[in-house]
Amino acid sequence: MKQDTKGMWRCRFSTALGVVMVAAASLAVPGHAHSAEDTVVSGVSEAAEGRMDRGDHAWMLASSALVLMMTAPGLALFYSGLVRKKNVLGVMMQCVFLMGLMTVIWALYGYSLSFGGDGPLIGNGEFLLMNGVQMVDGAAPLEGSIPRLTHMLFQGMFFIITPALIVGAFAERMKFSTMAVFMVLWGTLVYCPLCHWVWDNGILCDGNKTFPIGGALDFAGGTVVHISSGISALVCALLIGRRLGFGSEPMPPHNLTYTAIGATMLWVGWFGFNAGSALAADGRAASAFAATHFAAAAGCLAWSGCEWVLRGRPSLLGACSGLVAGLVCITPGSGFVQPVSGVAIGLAGGAGCFFACTAVKSRFRYDDSLDVFGVHGVGGTLGALLTGVFATRHVADVRSGGPVGLIEGGTVLVNQIVATAITWILAVAVTFVLLKILDATMGLRVSQDEEIQGLDLSQHGEEGYIFI
Amino acid sequence: MKQDTKGMWRCRFSTALGVVMVAAASLAVPGHAHSAEDTVVSGVSEAAEGRMDRGDHAWMLASSALVLMMTAPGLALFYSGLVRKKNVLGVMMQCVFLMGLMTVIWALYGYSLSFGGDGPLIGNGEFLLMNGVQMVDGAAPLEGSIPRLTHMLFQGMFFIITPALIVGAFAERMKFSTMAVFMVLWGTLVYCPLCHWVWDNGILCDGNKTFPIGGALDFAGGTVVHISSGISALVCALLIGRRLGFGSEPMPPHNLTYTAIGATMLWVGWFGFNAGSALAADGRAASAFAATHFAAAAGCLAWSGCEWVLRGRPSLLGACSGLVAGLVCITPGSGFVQPVSGVAIGLAGGAGCFFACTAVKSRFRYDDSLDVFGVHGVGGTLGALLTGVFATRHVADVRSGGPVGLIEGGTVLVNQIVATAITWILAVAVTFVLLKILDATMGLRVSQDEEIQGLDLSQHGEEGYIFI
Amino acid sequence: MKQDTKGMWRCRFSTALGVVMVAAASLAVPGHAHSAEDTVVSGVSEAAEGRMDRGDHAWMLASSALVLMMTAPGLALFYSGLVRKKNVLGVMMQCVFLMGLMTVIWALYGYSLSFGGDGPLIGNGEFLLMNGVQMVDGAAPLEGSIPRLTHMLFQGMFFIITPALIVGAFAERMKFSTMAVFMVLWGTLVYCPLCHWVWDNGILCDGNKTFPIGGALDFAGGTVVHISSGISALVCALLIGRRLGFGSEPMPPHNLTYTAIGATMLWVGWFGFNAGSALAADGRAASAFAATHFAAAAGCLAWSGCEWVLRGRPSLLGACSGLVAGLVCITPGSGFVQPVSGVAIGLAGGAGCFFACTAVKSRFRYDDSLDVFGVHGVGGTLGALLTGVFATRHVADVRSGGPVGLIEGGTVLVNQIVATAITWILAVAVTFVLLKILDATMGLRVSQDEEIQGLDLSQHGEEGYIFI
Amino acid sequence: MKKIEAIIRHFKLEDVKSALNEHGVQGMTVTEVRGFGRQKGHTEMYRGTEYTVDLVPKIKLEVVVAEDAAQGVIETIVQAARTGQVGDGKIFVHDLAQTVRIRTGEVNGEAI
Amino acid sequence: MKKIEAIIRHFKLEDVKSALNEHGVQGMTVTEVRGFGRQKGHTEMYRGTEYTVDLVPKIKLEVVVAEDAAQGVIETIVQAARTGQVGDGKIFVHDLAQTVRIRTGEVNGEAI
Amino acid sequence: MKKIEAIIRHFKLEDVKSALNEHGVQGMTVTEVRGFGRQKGHTEMYRGTEYTVDLVPKIKLEVVVAEDAAQGVIETIVQAARTGQVGDGKIFVHDLAQTVRIRTGEVNGEAI
Numbered sequence A, B, C: 001m002k003q004d005t006k007g008m009w010r011c012r013f014s015t016a017l018g019v020v021m022v023a024a025a026s027l028a029v030p031g032h033a034h035s036a037e038d039t040v041v042s043g044v045s046e047a048a049e050g051r052m053d054r055g056d057h058a059w060m061l062a063s064s065a066l067v068l069m070m071t072a073p074g075l076a077l078f079y080s081g082l083v084r085k086k087n088v089l090g091v092m093m094q095c096v097f098l099m100g101l102m103t104v105i106w107a108l109y110g111y112s113l114s115f116g117g118d119g120p121l122i123g124n125g126e127f128l129l130m131n132g133v134q135m136v137d138g139a140a141p142l143e144g145s146i147p148r149l150t151h152m153l154f155q156g157m158f159f160i161i162t163p164a165l166i167v168g169a170f171a172e173r174m175k176f177s178t179m180a181v182f183m184v185l186w187g188t189l190v191y192c193p194l195c196h197w198v199w200d201n202g203i204l205c206d207g208n209k210t211f212p213i214g215g216a217l218d219f220a221g222g223t224v225v226h227i228s229s230g231i232s233a234l235v236c237a238l239l240i241g242r243r244l245g246f247g248s249e250p251m252p253p254h255n256l257t258y259t260a261i262g263a264t265m266l267w268v269g270w271f272g273f274n275a276g277s278a279l280a281a282d283g284r285a286a287s288a289f290a291a292t293h294f295a296a297a298a299g300c301l302a303w304s305g306c307e308w309v310l311r312g313r314p315s316l317l318g319a320c321s322g323l324v325a326g327l328v329c330i331t332p333g334s335g336f337v338q339p340v341s342g343v344a345i346g347l348a349g350g351a352g353c354f355f356a357c358t359a360v361k362s363r364f365r366y367d368d369s370l371d372v373f374g375v376h377g378v379g380g381t382l383g384a385l386l387t388g389v390f391a392t393r394h395v396a397d398v399r400s401g402g403p404v405g406l407i408e409g410g411t412v413l414v415n416q417i418v419a420t421a422i423t424w425i426l427a428v429a430v431t432f433v434l435l436k437i438l439d440a441t442m443g444l445r446v447s448q449d450e451e452i453q454g455l456d457l458s459q460h461g462e463e464g465y466i467f468i
Numbered sequence D, E, F: 001m002k003k004i005e006a007i008i009r010h011f012k013l014e015d016v017k018s019a020l021n022e023h024g025v026q027g028m029t030v031t032e033v034r035g036f037g038r039q040k041g042h043t044e045m046y047r048g049t050e051y052t053v054d055l056v057p058k059i060k061l062e063v064v065v066a067e068d069a070a071q072g073v074i075e076t077i078v079q080a081a082r083t084g085q086v087g088d089g090k091i092f093v094h095d096l097a098q099t100v101r102i103r104t105g106e107v108n109g110e111a112i
């Protein structure tokens, strides 16, 4: 079996055939006595390859909607509450505009570059301009048990949120036009290759023969989404530089109610993100849903617990940051670990990111304004490694019956480390080069005056709240 | 085939029978070798007529929830952010109260008037008080592959949002009681007939024999929802008159963060609106979902692009207005055009509505306060026409294999023009008469003092924000 | 038949077998002629016991997400808008923190205590630490037609929102640490037993042989969620005492826009709550969805109508309170009554809770700050009784063909009264004892200074809005 | 120099501002305040609890002008802000000891 | 005439307002401000960054009264606003050159 | 005693506050205001409707100090708040008739 997550269906043909036989048999004898207590459903799709399952499809449509909701209103609120009042629209605008921009890129060539063909390094032109994705003569091509259109949509929502996450690193100072160009290039040169490597049988796909040691178990985007964006964010923060007054002026969040609304919307939307990554409404989707839910809860408790112990009281921002950290951390493993491990992973994520956003950040004094590195970079990396520890064949038998995670005695942790390292390198290198080029050509930052005035007015000519 | 969208199932019986046979056959031989790559699923429901499909049903329940979310919090936030602080609750109250009022009307007689019987002009009493819709002896009557109850619910959400859209035209000045009475009458006399004409095999239903030239392709409500509300809105704006101080005082939006949250919620909810209009979780739902998504994205880019070019910088309000314009514009065609055409339609919608809300509006100086005409009237009309251009048999074979849209060499554009014109006439005539009557009896506007004080206090005795 | 709602599947084995046979037969002859008009679907799951239905599962995953959204952002916004500015984060924090805390408890032992085993009084250790719930060898144990994991998740969302509802009673004054401890104990000692009694074949489960007179019809949580929380809230309000300045200082809601956003999110989320309680995407889910929708609408009209008549104008807070009251009131009956009865029940709920929150509250002068008792206690009780009036065998044949509700000539009203009384007693007794103990050990209230300063600063060290 | 402080109705701000502009006033400062006075506010009712909202939203306008310009400014404000109904507001006139323009350091007359 | 400007604690507004009311004061203007003084604020912590919040939310109350009423009003405010803890606030008394009621054009004594 | 009222730019608050602190000023009150002056604001465009936003967000700072300290405080503010660009703001100096510390009832010099 070559790959095991979003592009999983394609490589499952042979095993599935057997399943279909069994399913067919059981269909033929529907009355045969299961005890309701003991009966179980296979995590492997019961739907035959090549037959659409409308239950799966219903869940995937809902999941796509949920993941779009994560970027906005979710992330837009989460981030915009954390900046100063004069930049509230600037942050929202970056999120909303990226929803438009990345979607069009995805339609034109992004999906094709990510999921076209079988090459080890990059997709091909197979699905350019939605060819081979759209309906032909009233029939929609399938990917697994859902229309390929829906696969394209669901994956396209990830292509929006990943760059949108980076926005937090250079909040309150980046030039809007440069941001837009950067994101198109970043999406094309970091996201699409990475996505292809991990989820379309590329070099980082577990089971890939070309590069067998780096195959990552990444159910919903630990490497592709969180590590890539979190690491790139750190590079952005370092190259773009600190905000004026950073360290001397107070820059407290201007509206924590928005941050809380956004964070809880992220929690809700993340069910689509993680459980949707099963690409089916099967048992594994349920398992991923539960692991996600438990990790968010545990992350919330861990971060606010750390605050409670170390600072005397838990804060709402802490609880919200913690739940997001828990969600980030469970993302790669959500479909490989047991839900109860989600509690452990969430605790680790909450505490680890707390540490990264407090001790580490104040030690090195980079201005990663909204802690994209601290939460997504650190949380994603932690999650990728912990997947190698907790993954179990009970949830996904990716080693043909052999042990998977460290706890079972398996060795995927090695692959996880290699894949993570490669992702770090790719993200750092490409982001660094892109920013250097853009700095020389367009300029990365707004002028000092514009920064002082705030991005709302200087970049968009609007104000957030007008109460007089 | 008499009709092709929401009420489509009823008229599909004969073709479906064949499909069922094939489906049955394939069920009987489940192992027969499809290549996962090549297999496709028919957009036509595989579920036999008269058998419930729980996958379809799951998606329709979710869609119903999504469409309710569009009215509130979605539209309520989108609109209330655009008014002045003293009217923020007034707008929200109109949305929330209409959710209550229109729903009860729908339960009592609205659904029956819209979807009862087969008459060319109006529904009958078949479903009054939910008779024939509710369960009998533990069994729920079906409409296609879903319970008729769910059909009623989904359609009922449209009966809420359509009048709620109009609210933006007379924001900040209309008398609340008159608004409520107007909406009940408007819903009864404009919405229900139109809905019946287009979606229940009435005179504007594509394939209707009585009036064959006006049959509209309207997948999710270009005529029924957007043209009807947008045109009526213009009549309202003209008859109710401008706000005090319009043109002399600045009336900038008091809270653009709300507008952005609302707009992005509309984007998310619109997936239910458009893809839900397939009434199934089938390939066509996926296609409509994708077209919707692409059009929203393209609309967002188009409007903010226009601003960028003409005004030097893109604004968040522009991006949000543009995405809504794109969504409006794709609505009628979402289930008839290819997703990639959604990009073109979205661009046209964004640019067209930008033009309508700037040049046209400032030329004629009507006070359509929140641009209901500019976005829904213009965007809906544009969308209806573009459906006639881009519709293709690949998505919906409504001409029995013949060409459909102009690009394919088809002629539905003529029907689209006729149907649009009829909708304009109906909306203008009924709205005009209703408002004249209400003006003479109840009065349309609040008193000048009340308008100055703001609707929050004068109509509802409340204030939006109390920070002191 | 022993029980009829969430745990219903387990006790349906025998009848289901028959259904399966029929279903199988119909599968075998797929082409046999149904008239689309006349065909109906049984409310009873067509899916065989012991076979997963992915359509059901898709809906249950979506429902779980919707119910989480109810607590936050839904309830968090609804409540936080009603308090004074200095306590806005305090309320949100309680909601968010409870999402974390209760979820972890649920994973550890809560689900097992509620749904383990068949004992009449309390669950057992069967599902401790998710044993027997998680996947084993790639297969997920089932509960009815969905994975048990999903059953656990869906039910777990109720375990979050129920304590979160109580938060409104002691808003603006309770000590955060004591709140956390209280909720863990309350969840363990009130929620889990009650949940087991009503939904897992315990003494209050309709059809239970041990205690036949108290079996409640409670489809989605009238007793388990609303009565339990509403009555406990009253005890909290009385024992914790009034806010400083209650009755002398004005304490108007600081941000009604949040309250409206929250209320409408509750409406949307409640579809998951009630229709999801069918545990399937079947006809009964559709019926419950419709009843819920109609009751919310009617409640909205009833409360604002009362205000209109008695006070001269309807308010947004009234409309929002009314819709929530309607939703509360329909909750127990949603899967037992016809949708059209939902209108009546919603009207009763809206008017009854209006009366409770105005006349009753001002008569007795307890400081139930956000009207948890007035809405959930009163509305839940009213709903439980009205279920006994309107329940009908047409929706759920719980008396083997005999009449159910009073209107049909049935006698379940007696059971409803007994079950409600027992729930009141349990809630009052346990809450009273817990609070007395906590008062003596940890202290219930923040200090007077902290209360004056506001919980945001005193408990969490943060401010909601910083605009300077 | 005088500082003229005017408490006016929210919706009169625009009128007053343009009247002052025409009258030659080149600067002013505006604050959102709540006022309590003869205008008895109104009753707001939240879920059955009645609040007498005696704190009505108002705008405070501060204009600093030269001694001799004061009377004209006051009259301009009075005219533009008047509706004749209770609640139109008040004007308070202060003597200023000194005025400085921060940008240039200019004082008094030149600073306005 | 005097303008009495009092910086008080948020939650004392109601007490002061009713004390003044009883004392016969018929009008006042209220503004939301933030104060910095001996009350050393507190520390807020946002994701590990510590902020000394020295700007504490306060209420500014402005009351204009006749010369001879001033002392009584000041005392009333002091009494109603006092808690005895650092941060109770300050009262600043200004001489007013003139007062005008916008609605009627009345000046000085009659305008209050 | 003098009350020094300074209208400054939003982002200069922190600088001015710490300059005053170093200069020994122990208290001040801050209000969010909007100013209109030479700084001509800017144009905001909402869906094609153009608004001249002449009301620019500013901060009003009020500091009460002893007579003789006033000049030093004014200079400190001018220095800290100056950018040299139009819109830096103004300082208005008032004579105060009286000052009271609510907590203790101390007056004038002791109250500051």
Ligand SMILES: Nc1ncnc2c1ncn2[C@@H]1O[C@H](COP(=O)(O)OP(=O)(O)O)[C@@H](O)[C@H]1O
Pocket: D007, D034, D035, D036, D037, D038, D039, D040, D056, D058, D085, D086, D087, D088, D089, D090, E026, E027, E028, E029, E030, E062, E063, E064, E065, E101, E102, E103, E112
């Ligand atoms: N004595 C006062 N001191 C300070 N402000 C006052 C005073 N009297 C009135 N005001 C302010 O003037 C506003 C209008 O006063 P009000 O008495 O309601 O109407 P009018 O000015 O028409 O008599 C009040 O809302 C308040 O802000």
Ligand SMILES: Nc1ncnc2c1ncn2[C@@H]1O[C@H](COP(=O)(O)OP(=O)(O)O)[C@@H](O)[C@H]1O
Pocket: E007, E034, E035, E036, E037, E038, E039, E040, E056, E058, E085, E086, E087, E088, E089, E090, F026, F027, F028, F029, F030, F062, F063, F064, F065, F101, F102, F103, F112
């Ligand atoms: N010198 C000053 N000038 C202007 N406002 C001041 C001054 N000193 C104090 N204040 C205001 O009074 C408030 C209370 O002062 P503070 O020194 O904290 O307590 P106290 O008045 O009890 O000594 C401050 O928050 C500030 O708003």
Ligand SMILES: Nc1ncnc2c1ncn2[C@@H]1O[C@H](COP(=O)(O)OP(=O)(O)O)[C@@H](O)[C@H]1O
Pocket: D026, D027, D028, D029, D030, D062, D063, D064, D065, D101, D102, D103, D112, F007, F034, F035, F036, F037, F038, F039, F040, F056, F058, F085, F086, F087, F088, F089, F090
């Ligand atoms: N005559 C005035 N009265 C009251 N406030 C004024 C006056 N002139 C200016 N201001 C305030 O000072 C601010 C700055 O003034 P402005 O003329 O824009 O720049 P500058 O002070 O650099 O000349 C204004 O925004 C306004 O708040």
